[in-house]
Amino acid sequence: SQIVVQSGLIEYYDISGCYILRPPxxxxxxNIQQFIDARIKRMGVENAYFPCxxxxxxxxxxEDELNGFTPEVAWVTKSGQTDLQEPIALRPTSETIIYPAxxxxxxxxxxxxxxxxxxxxxxxxxxxxxxPFIRTREFLWQEGHTAFSNQPEAEKECHEIMExxxxxxxxxxxxxxxxxxxxxxxxxxxxxxxxxxxCIVPTNGRSIQAAxxxxxGQTFSKLFDIEFEDESNKKQLAWQxxxxxxxxxxxxxxxxxxxxxxxVIPPRAAQKQVVIITLHHKGSPNDEMDTKxxxxxxxxxxxxxxxxxxTNDMHKPGWKFSEYEMxxxxxxxxxxxxxxxxxxxxxxxxxxxxxxxxxxxNLVETIKKTIDEMHNCMYQKALAARDxxxxxxxxxxxxxxxxxxxxxxx
Amino acid sequence: SQIVVQSGLIEYYDISGCYILRPPxxxxxxNIQQFIDARIKRMGVENAYFPCxxxxxxxxxxEDELNGFTPEVAWVTKSGQTDLQEPIALRPTSETIIYPAxxxxxxxxxxxxxxxxxxxxxxxxxxxxxxPFIRTREFLWQEGHTAFSNQPEAEKECHEIMExxxxxxxxxxxxxxxxxxxxxxxxxxxxxxxxxxxCIVPTNGRSIQAAxxxxxGQTFSKLFDIEFEDESNKKQLAWQxxxxxxxxxxxxxxxxxxxxxxxVIPPRAAQKQVVIITLHHKGSPNDEMDTKxxxxxxxxxxxxxxxxxxTNDMHKPGWKFSEYEMxxxxxxxxxxxxxxxxxxxxxxxxxxxxxxxxxxxNLVETIKKTIDEMHNCMYQKALAARDxxxxxxxxxxxxxxxxxxxxxxx
Numbered sequence: 001s002q003i004v005v006q007s008g009l010i011e012y013y014d015i016s017g018c019y020i021l022r023p024p025x026x027x028x029x030x031n032i033q034q035f036i037d038a039r040i041k042r043m044g045v046e047n048a049y050f051p052c053x054x055x056x057x058x059x060x061x062x063e064d065e066l067n068g069f070t071p072e073v074a075w076v077t078k079s080g081q082t083d084l085q086e087p088i089a090l091r092p093t094s095e096t097i098i099y100p101a102x103x104x105x106x107x108x109x110x111x112x113x114x115x116x117x118x119x120x121x122x123x124x125x126x127x128x129x130x131x132p133f134i135r136t137r138e139f140l141w142q143e144g145h146t147a148f149s150n151q152p153e154a155e156k157e158c159h160e161i162m163e164x165x166x167x168x169x170x171x172x173x174x175x176x177x178x179x180x181x182x183x184x185x186x187x188x189x190x191x192x193x194x195x196x197x198x199c200i201v202p203t204n205g206r207s208i209q210a211a212x213x214x215x216x217g218q219t220f221s222k223l224f225d226i227e228f229e230d231e232s233n234k235k236q237l238a239w240q241x242x243x244x245x246x247x248x249x250x251x252x253x254x255x256x257x258x259x260x261x262x263x264v265i266p267p268r269a270a271q272k273q274v275v276i277i278t279l280h281h282k283g284s285p286n287d288e289m290d291t292k293x294x295x296x297x298x299x300x301x302x303x304x305x306x307x308x309x310x311t312n313d314m315h316k317p318g319w320k321f322s323e324y325e326m327x328x329x330x331x332x333x334x335x336x337x338x339x340x341x342x343x344x345x346x347x348x349x350x351x352x353x354x355x356x357x358x359x360x361x362n363l364v365e366t367i368k369k370t371i372d373e374m375h376n377c378m379y380q381k382a383l384a385a386r387d388x389x390x391x392x393x394x395x396x397x398x399x400x401x402x403x404x405x406x407x408x409x410x
Numbered sequence: 411s412q413i414v415v416q417s418g419l420i421e422y423y424d425i426s427g428c429y430i431l432r433p434p435x436x437x438x439x440x441n442i443q444q445f446i447d448a449r450i451k452r453m454g455v456e457n458a459y460f461p462c463x464x465x466x467x468x469x470x471x472x473e474d475e476l477n478g479f480t481p482e483v484a485w486v487t488k489s490g491q492t493d494l495q496e497p498i499a500l501r502p503t504s505e506t507i508i509y510p511a512x513x514x515x516x517x518x519x520x521x522x523x524x525x526x527x528x529x530x531x532x533x534x535x536x537x538x539x540x541x542p543f544i545r546t547r548e549f550l551w552q553e554g555h556t557a558f559s560n561q562p563e564a565e566k567e568c569h570e571i572m573e574x575x576x577x578x579x580x581x582x583x584x585x586x587x588x589x590x591x592x593x594x595x596x597x598x599x600x601x602x603x604x605x606x607x608x609c610i611v612p613t614n615g616r617s618i619q620a621a622x623x624x625x626x627g628q629t630f631s632k633l634f635d636i637e638f639e640d641e642s643n644k645k646q647l648a649w650q651x652x653x654x655x656x657x658x659x660x661x662x663x664x665x666x667x668x669x670x671x672x673x674v675i676p677p678r679a680a681q682k683q684v685v686i687i688t689l690h691h692k693g694s695p696n697d698e699m700d701t702k703x704x705x706x707x708x709x710x711x712x713x714x715x716x717x718x719x720x721t722n723d724m725h726k727p728g729w730k731f732s733e734y735e736m737x738x739x740x741x742x743x744x745x746x747x748x749x750x751x752x753x754x755x756x757x758x759x760x761x762x763x764x765x766x767x768x769x770x771x772n773l774v775e776t777i778k779k780t781i782d783e784m785h786n787c788m789y790q791k792a793l794a795a796r797d798x799x800x801x802x803x804x805x806x807x808x809x810x811x812x813x814x815x816x817x818x819x820x
Contacts (some may be wrong), residue, residue, distance in 0.1 A: 009512065011511050011515075013460075013461050013511075014465050014468065014510070015465055015498060018461035018463055019461070020460050020461065021458055021459040021460075022456050022458050023456035023457060025458075026456075026458045026459050027456075027457070028459065029459075032504055046433035046436075046437075046438045046681075047433060047435050047436050047437070047440065048430065048431055048432055048435075049430070049431040049436050049439075050430050050431075051423050051428035051429070051430065051548055052533075052548055053425050053428055053547075053548065055424050057424075057774060058424065070490055071489075071490035071491075072489065072490065073490060074486045074487065074488070074489050075486060075488040075489070075653060076484045076485060076486050076487075076500070077485065077486075077487045077488060077496065078484070078485040079481075079482070079483065079484050079485070079535035080480055080481035080482065080483055080535070081481075087488065088425060088487070092461055100424070101421050101423075101430055104421065110483055110722070110724065112733050116433070120531070120695055121530070121531065123462075123489070125489035129662055137463075138462055138463065140459060175663060178424075241609065245686060256813065271456075277414070309706070312520070316519065367544050372547075
């Protein structure tokens with residue numbers, strides 16, 4: 001967990017369980033947002049924003065029936081010096097906030113499906129071992145809340161969303177996931193079932209929940225009177241889903257790909273994908289080379305590659321190499337005097353240190369290819385590491401043995 | 411304020427001063443986000459995320475010196491059934507949250523300028539007359555926080571940001587603004603000065619703050635020890651700015667452009683810019699025409715125009731016209747049997763009802779042109795309405811007279 005501070009992803013904060021997401025971490029989140037947002041909009045989901053506050057009465061309605069987040073709820077009881085008449089909760093999740101509105105918005109079958117999503121912060125006052133990204137008192141996520149006129153349509157979406165989440169991990173974050181269904185005890189309170197994508201953390205063999213898609217059935221529509229008139233004018237309860245992926249995904253990514261030099265950020269998700277370093281001695285800048293480095297970084301930027309040039313002469317190239325390796329910048333481009341004369345550069349991959357050369361003319365193409373190759377390579381490596389830790393077992397004794405060996409069991 | 415409910419922008423909520431931003435409202439916010447985000451990134455600003463909580467001690471540090479938001483701060487005092495050891499505040503703004511981190515991140519002049527922004531929710535427990543978008547207990551905004559090694563650079567940015575905010579209003583929201591400096595009493599607590607863009611609400615002639623850019627000088631760097639070593643290794647205090655634009659901007663937009671048929675959403679900012687309505691009788695759909703309508707909406711979407719087709723046969727065309735007028739959809743495209751035969755459509759502008767025709771082949775081009783014309787026309791109309799309410803006055807009596815006439819005074 002110290003590694004995420006050194007890498008510049010996280011800064012500690014003076015309230016326990018709260019962390020600052022610095023630009024390299026938030027940049028990953030922005031790329032995740034873009035990935036998900038474009039895809040759910042194509043599925044007909046619209047973004048909205050609901051208050052972060054829940055009245056005690058509304059929250060209690062859920063709690064009585066469902067026994068959900070009670071111990072983790074943070075309560076606002078004062079404004080300035082004044083006590084509020086009633087304590088008001090901060091959202092730990094928004095079913096109770098959104099569904100009273102659904103009741104108002106849904107009356108006939110033509111109002112369905114209703115598909116709403118929000119990007120927001122939620123608060124769960126976790127007491128047990130806070131951990132950056134993974135277990136935090138406030139985190140960012142998207143939460144989708146949808147209502148359908150029939151169960152098959154709802155269930156179809158629930159599965160589609162799980163595939164979307166798997167794709168976020170596999171195609172953007174280069175993290176292999178296992179698709180599954182939560183056990184009864186881990187199912188979302190009130191849901192008919194919860195689908196989940198889970199990752200195995202190689203260092204301890206534990207499974208970690210990476211995102212969930214809940215088929216809520218009619219539990220909440222019953223609780224919040226979300227009814228519609230069907231084609232034959234009969235009142236029916238809506239069928240609902242809720243689904244979410246949070247900033248925990250960044251933590252999963254960091255834990256999956258890190259090595260002994262620091263973090264390794266998957267190239268499609270990195271805030272900055274490429275650093276260009278000019279190889280001149282400390283204190284002796286080289287104007288031509290530095291100008292070229294800035295020019296090449298602009299060329300890459302113009303072609304949708306998030307690049308920047310480091311022509312700073314305060315540090316030696318070797319110092320910069322270690323620095324950006326620790327930070328996990330996926331690709332390093334080196335531009336030295338000999339490269340300059342040959343109108344080329346050296347390209348170094350963060351994941352395996354592999355070096356190749358590219359002419360300036362081919363640079364955009366080469367980097368695009370390198371990003372895809374690196375992504376695939378990181379995914380395969382993580383998959384192999386995971387598979388080495390997953391075993392099938394047939395008995396309880398076998399199970400205990402394998403846990404001791406830091407393996408996950410199927 | 412009832413109009414924003416009927417238009418589908420807002421839904422009321424069971425906690426006073428809190429409102430739900432429905433997709434047409436949040437869609438405007440997304441367009442504002444895109445507009446600002448692209449531009450500040452070009453200025454070298456990076457996004458991050460800081461906790462929504464402030465410890466009492468840190469907040470007090472600011473309060474003692476600056477006497478800021480005290481009465482409006484919401485306090486979390488409990489989690490579950492347990493009392494917290496110390497109450498924790500929800501951010502009313504993030505100077506006190508971000509600047510202790512700046513202290514850690516800034517040591518030499520090469521760390522400057524430091525430019526950080528976050529998109530987040532903030533809470534100000536307003537007691538006086540909550541009003542959708544304009545005065546709300548929770549709202550969404552961006553807050554930029556920047557530090558420079560010298561005052562001229564900081565002041566330059568402070569002015570650039572005010573121009574950016576003016577551009578959000580003028581070029582995206584079609585709202586004319588007045589650029590100015592806040593009076594001493596209205597200056598942000600601790601700032602050397604606050605620049606502001608303000609709008610005049612035509613219905614009451616009052617000025618409303620549309621966005622602010624504060625030059626904080628060295629007030630906070632002194633308070634939070636944000637020092638850097640300059641070129642000659644001397645310790646110096648950083649020069650700082652903070653600046654923000656919030657979801658209030660949506661309210662300002664709605665108040666500026668509304669007419670007696672409902673809201674009028676400026677076309678560049680609208681979540682949905684174009685509705686295509688097929689003119690068939692209630693209950694008698696026309697397959698060919700409906701298919702064409704969907705096809706044309708797809709053509710517009712593929713060209714970056716946010717269009718949708720309403721081929722629903724539950725309602726008469728006239729009912730749909732009123733409905734979308736109330737909702738403020740900028741452009742209506744009508745496709746009737748005669749239009750279909752002539753391979754054309756009728757285009758109706760929401761702001762002035764002007765009708766034109768376009769062939770299917772020219773549609774994309776015509777709509778793009780219409781969006782720009784409509785934008786300019788709405789801006790000019792709002793400017794004329796405002797100028798009719800702004801008067802220069804020379805004496806106190808004149809001032810009072812003009813206020814009675816619902817005019818703003820310069």
